[in-house]
Amino acid sequence: MTVRPFTTKDYARRMERAVSQAAGAGLTGVLVTPGPDLVHFTGYRPTAITERITLLVLDADHDPHLIVPVLERPDAAAAPGAAAVTITDWADGSDPYAAAARLLDPRGRYALSDSAWALHLLALQEALPESRYTSMTATLPMLRAVKDADEVDRLAAAGAAADAAYEQIVRVRFAGRTETDIGTELAGLLREHGHSQVDFTVVGSGPNGANPHHEMGDRVIAEGDMVVLDFGGLKDGYGSDTTRTVHVGPPTEQERTVFEIVRQAQQAAFEAVQPGVACQDIDRAARKVIEDAGYGEYFIHRTGHGIGLTTHEPPYMVAGERQPLVPGMCFSIEPGIYLPGRFGVRIEDIVTVTENSGRRLNNTSHELRIVE
CATH class of the missing domain: 3.90.230.10 (Creatinase/methionine aminopeptidase superfamily)
Structure with a gap:
């Protein structure tokens, strides 16, 4: 069986559905880190998952934003779903959490990928002390469950x-x-x-x-x-x-x-x-x-x-x-x-x-x- 490649429209629909489901669950949005969730929404699978934060921000107030280390931007831009997101990069020596914080509601409540590193979650909480985070599986368990x-x-x-x-x-x-x-x-x-x-x-x-x-x-x-x-x-x-x-x-x-x-x-x-x-x-x-x-x-x-x-x-x-x-x-x-x-x-x-x-x-x- 020959499978059809996923298109930019496929990835855009998935992100739109995530924003809608998050709103229905009383959430501000969804934060997606490397792993199966990021592959599902963008087709992007970083070559190496490191202490450098990569974060997809999905909410009703912004177009989808993907924050990546500058050295990984070429790979992110080549991902199948890259045309459906705005890519923002950050360089070593700068504060990536400040860049992420500018896209988040300071008092927002977000579903976060289960695979997120505690290092990144704690840093986001420090940058936005009044923000709150919950497990994606706990609050949006059906996000990837229904297949097209x-x-x-x-x-x-x-x-x-x-x-x-x-x-x-x-x-x-x-x-x-x-x-x-x-x-x-x-x-x-x-x-x-x-x-x-x-x-x-x-x-x-x-x-x-x-x-x-x-x-x-x-x-x-x-x-x-x-x-x-x-x-x-x-x-x-x-x-x-x-x-x-x-x-x-x-x-x-x-x-x-x-x-x-x-x-x-x-x-x-x-x-x-x-x-x-x-x-x-x-x-x-x-x-x-x-x-x-x-x-x-x-x-x-x-x-x-x-x-x-x-x-x-x-x-x-x-x-x-x-x-x-x-x-x-x-x-x-x-x-x-x-x-x-x-x-x-x-x-x-x-x-x-x-x-x-x-x-x-x-x-x-x-x-x-x-x-x-």
Whole structure:
């Protein structure tokens, strides 16, 4: 799938939406620092994130302003969204916080990127003692959560690439090889299918599969092992994240039973997806299936997390999250059962909310795959 480059208009719309959402939350504006937020709004990713402040100021009283160190101005000016902002630079030896303060309301209340350095926040507070700052996730958790069509296309392409990697890895021999061997080969397949970055490869065999974040180790996979494969990274700047559980040789009756419970839980959560449903109800749908089957205590994590420029971001499918689903939201559905000392099972797809239901962005089979 060929993805369309984002345009100046795309970035301008995102910044306008941020200003509108901030006003709706009773905020003066939004302050964006290097990291996924800055990439989302401008396409600019500084070569190095240092003690020199870079700050995008978004509010209703000014055009978007990007404050950068003078030595980084050429890179900032070359960013895809640079035409939608006014760039102001500062030189070493000058006071960048005074430059920033001139653009801020002395008594304003701003949402600040979670990735902001404490050094910069404290300096802004010193420059403007009556200003106030709050976490962007705490006050504007949906700022990047609702994706436009081009972002969904990129997530779909990343999901298809991860699916292709899975279809290849299940054809190799598992028995007699270490988890690290399989994980390294899986990472190579992700890159082969277009991933520029591999964020994780969980290969949890046998009892290691009961640890959801085991990643991979030196354990030799053996006949009779259940193996959890959870892997993802970035393709064209957007994330993939999928989990499938395979079995080396014929499974036991209990292994089949547990696998089927997880499969049904994943399906129930997917079928619950529709606009207006609370995020926590997706978690409840999956958890009810597992609890009714008697394995509730072995489902030890939330059902899902958002995905976009990073593989974990809001919204979260977890008890207490009442944020309603909105078309364009993209998140994982990944229930699991983990039996300590024995094995684990997890099935995960990335899902996007449509106008009336949900659409899977991972499309490999949910059946228990038998590998050699």
